[in-house]
Amino acid sequence: MNRNIPDPESEIRALLRANIRNIVPYSTARDDCQARMDIYLDANENPFDSGVNRYPSPHQPQLKRMLSAIRKVPASNIFLGNGSDEPIDLVFRLFCPPGNSSMIQAVPTYGMYSVAAAINDVDVIDAPLSADFSLDADDLLSRVRSDTRLIFLCSPNNPSGNLLDRDAIVRILDTFSGITVIDEAYIDFAGSSSFTELLDRYPRLIVLQTLSKAWGMAGLRIGMAIAHSYIVDIMSRVKYPYNISILNQEKAAEVLSDPLAAADRVEELVGERKRMTEALAVLPEVEKVYPSDANFLLVRFRDKDKAFAELIKAGIIVRDRSSAYNCSGCLRITIGTPEENDKLLEVLGGAVVGHGSPVSPGNRTASVFRKTGETQVCVRMDLDMFRPPRIATGLHFLDHMLEQIGYHARIALDVICFGDLETDDHHSVEDVAIALGDCLYSALGDKAGIGRYGFSLPMDEAEATVLIDLGGRIDFQWNVDFRGGYVGDVSVQMFPHFFKSLSEHLKCNLHIKACGQNDHHVIEGVFKAFARALKQAVARIPDSHDVPSSKGWL
């Protein structure tokens, strides 16, 4: 082992304020005793049940479990705060000795970084973004001082709306030896991957996200810091013990249980963003609409005071950002509902051009919601349309395999599962397969005009054959040898179980044969071949309106 390279925990520890390093957190009797009790006389609560007479969980395990599946990061890497404003304040309290440290922010940017810095008596160094709001990593890095503890980057950036260049951010992560915070409050509107993917490579990186924007829960005040588990642990020691109320935890869990509804609303807002960008750009009063990856537009007006006053008169409030660096004459306009956006266009004298009509679904669509004591699964599909799959089961390898089904069968497929992964992968894999089978069966409807059969393919050294008959007979054959016990986070025993459960619920013949040297290739070949077989079998044959059967019915 190279003794000059510290392990990530020692590296982070060295950056902490000395008084925080060994902080002893406030502890509760329930922390000390994990077993479930019948009578709670430990916390001086009122014993009469009102739904809120008990303190909330300080660790929010249910929310973290759900967010872990949705965000595809381990729960131990998630800190939950009272809005992301709480972790913004905490990073100063953890890493910046008051009166003796500085932070750098790329301006113009979100105002809370400098407010939190001022409260914590930390110097603020502004590194200007260029005229088009792009990030110059070398210029920013040239401003680092010996007392600089933090760099704040906001991507997509508020108020400019643009994603910062990924390579420029990576250059900062590679070079700066302090803590880099990337605020991804608006990442869900950007269609770009999160920097959480790079946490293993950069333990001094903290990614902030929030439930306030895409998730529509600004009123609940829940934000996240996604970071190395040691940073999460220290943040948890420093925060107020009960920082998220029972009602907020419960309501957030309810909204998170339907992530597909939130994704649909994001899609609609992104469509509206495009429409508004085009409609505003042609107004004579508008000088420039900056390209946005967020849920707002930064718009430069010839006379922003006139535009602002007209909007106020019509009862519409937008944000004047003209005093921010490089934003003279600019208003920041949040994307509203289509009706709200029309009203704003009307007031500004614009033409109300047609709302982005959502892609109309085909008639072979279905959705299945399955809830048991162990899992909660939602599957949605459209056999006649393709869009990138939206998959989150908490099992990374299963997610990867289900994505293969969406991509290679060329169907729209969404699968969300919140399961008891603390037990093992069994219930999640089985219940996803059951819900997927039920959903396919339901989407196929009367099966009129389908190809019915269908595939064999090589996957590097491995090869896989999947034969399917959607005619209605149920039979399952599995002839696949694995060499190890797990592929990724899924046990290999679960793969035959997955396809057997699926074939029973899809009511089909499914014969699967595969061999190869590498288990990952073998099972990926099986999922891809299954997807191709499915694609052929569900495809409608032109001019064929019956079910292809010599019996005339199935």
Ligand code: PMP
């Ligand atoms: N980061 C950015 C970039 C923001 O624009 C905002 C809110 N406007 C926040 C963080 C704060 O979000 P929260 O509601 O989670 O405190």
